[in-house]
Amino acid sequence: MRKKQGILVIADGMGDRPIEVLGGLTPLEYAKTPSLDFLASKGACGNVHPYAPGVRVGTDVGHLAIFGYDPKKVYTGRGPIEAYGDNFELEDGDIAFRGNFSTIDDDFTVIDRRAGRISSGTKELVTTLNGMVLSNGTKVFVIALTAHRVAVVLRGKNLSTKITITDPGTAMEGEKLVKPQPLDDSKEAKNTAMLVWELTQKIYDILKVNNLNIQREKEGKLSANMILLRGVGIKPNMPKLSEQMNIKCACVAGEMTVIGVAKMAGMDTFMLEGFNGEYDTDFMGKAKLGVKLLKEDKYDWVVIHIKATDLAGHDNLPYVKVDMAEKIDLMMAYILKNIDLNDCYVSFTADHSTPCELKDHSGDPVPTIIAGGDIGIRRDDINQCGEKYFKNGSLNNLRARDIFMIQMDLMGFTKKFGS
């Protein structure tokens, strides 16, 4: 079977609904996107369900599906993804949480969920906690991530994810930390609930007297004296893409969740200086790196992720979302100028829709293109990029996992079923 390369640009949360100030168009329909329009004309298009019709997904689940996995089978929680994002390899039996440095007072009332969005010194704080051993010998790993974020892994016997979390929830400042409770009758759940409470108390005992925190208080800043825990999960049972499809994959991104999912999938990940999950990420740097990785011929499939479109949806900023789409179009212009569609499939999709009106993810399907050279793919005769132009495309109403398989098949990485 002849093989070709592929590149996929993922515009996070790109899908939207008609917006009044945009004359009833979506941001993608409104944006000037000559390169995406050209791409659409060179391939198959459609609005694609991230998981299933009407099902809202998070970024983690959306990317698992884009990378070909069934999230119902492999998703265990956000904690493990955060740990993988920092190259922490979970072992069987481990449980992993995502967490926030936060501020509590002596009676464990939450003062600030993010310790005043602490941005420096967290690596130092983490060293005072990492490696701690709890009463029954359970070992604790604490990994500093971006800003106030951490991952916490417990390694020991009889651990379970069936416990309630300590985190009192987003809008709950002023409430007390919740003592974890077992969610089933197993000894593992009881043991874990007890251990997480022991850990919570130990974290406070250690962090409240930490020099950096004492210094922060002197400066009038909030002490990062607690870690709120949530998103508990176990090591996912996920074959790497290299094992499953015999393919070499790279992921270019500036956001740790996507990096974490990509690493779980066995991709090499590239997060250079200037690549971030914000509006000012280095769009063109990502495009250039993507093209470079393909040209060096080390990878069969390169995925580039942009978070900014999702942010604009959450912030209900339609014109900013238009602007981000146009920046992505410039990336696509660079890719199309430097990549021959006859040698390499170029695709475009989103992990979910984030309609500005909702300021949240929705279950709306996401605009998707798979483009190839003149003889490489059946074309749809669609010449404009946008949700409403794609509804009669040949990919319409397929699901993200189908789109993965179609790309793999076009690129020559699928096995024949039968003979």
Added chain:
Amino acid sequence: MRKKQGILVIADGMGDRPIEVLGGLTPLEYAKTPSLDFLASKGACGNVHPYAPGVRVGTDVGHLAIFGYDPKKVYTGRGPIEAYGDNFELEDGDIAFRGNFSTIDDDFTVIDRRAGRISSGTKELVTTLNGMVLSNGTKVFVIALTAHRVAVVLRGKNLSTKITITDPGTAMEGEKLVKPQPLDDSKEAKNTAMLVWELTQKIYDILKVNNLNIQREKEGKLSANMILLRGVGIKPNMPKLSEQMNIKCACVAGEMTVIGVAKMAGMDTFMLEGFNGEYDTDFMGKAKLGVKLLKEDKYDWVVIHIKATDLAGHDNLPYVKVDMAEKIDLMMAYILKNIDLNDCYVSFTADHSTPCELKDHSGDPVPTIIAGGDIGIRRDDINQCGEKYFKNGSLNNLRARDIFMIQMDLMGFTKKFGS
């Protein structure tokens, strides 16, 4: 997540095939339906598979799917639905049959499957049977439903649905009642087959000497001296919609099967005077009640059911089916006049197709619309309601359960999968 209300009109058996006397159009295409046409223009359309492509479903299974359930998982038989329809709550271990009052002679030959469509006195007949205890202590509940119809519930130990039925089938008048046989080797099946035969004999012994039946015979009417049993099932394992989606639902209908399914789903049901399953049901009364229930703000989702379109299919009366579609269009006119599409999604579908030519249900997908305000939904640019206009709609080839999830997602009642 912001929430909106929704209303769904279900035209039972609406889907059809091209009909010669209608110039090759379906009844829905032929009918003058300005309000449904407008609705189509304000939303997403498509022909939707009730369960899966090519699968013919009954009204019960079709409605389970419209209400978001997987019929393969929750449907156990028609008996339980009939029992729920009359507010009889099944317990674990019960088995429930649907049944007909019928007429047999002394050697158990069926004379009339419906006891001359007996329409009065069945409540009195039922009181002589209800509460009966069989030889091993099994208790019998008999519930009178519309006309000749009843539900029969057995409550006791070691009951099974794995038995053949006594009912010799629709076209079998002149044949003898069949002694039930176990369908597997279990003691439960053997026990139940024996009990159902004991029950059948006892029913005859009691009913043949009943005064009402003696009176009927004197008047030259058929004696309602037997109950034919079929559709056996157990209590379905079905979480209520309120538990599953945290939504308050109401169902406006005039037909007991739909009422039964709605009650199983935990909906409040409304069957007022004049609401029936016939051609002369109070169409506008149903529309007015639906709107009222929404305006009172007690419900998030209101479903209105019309049976008449299905009847016209079964009776092969194309022009009557057209007429029923036009009556439903007037209901839609009232709804659209009194409901703001920006606050409330308005949807239209059918539980299955009943092509006039077939006089029976078919596996053809059903015409479906989900409409919203100008910014509430992506629109398809389809301006006419009917099967042939919907084939390029964005909902085409989705399934009834997808349509449920899409409505729930638009209304803001779905949970995010992942984070």
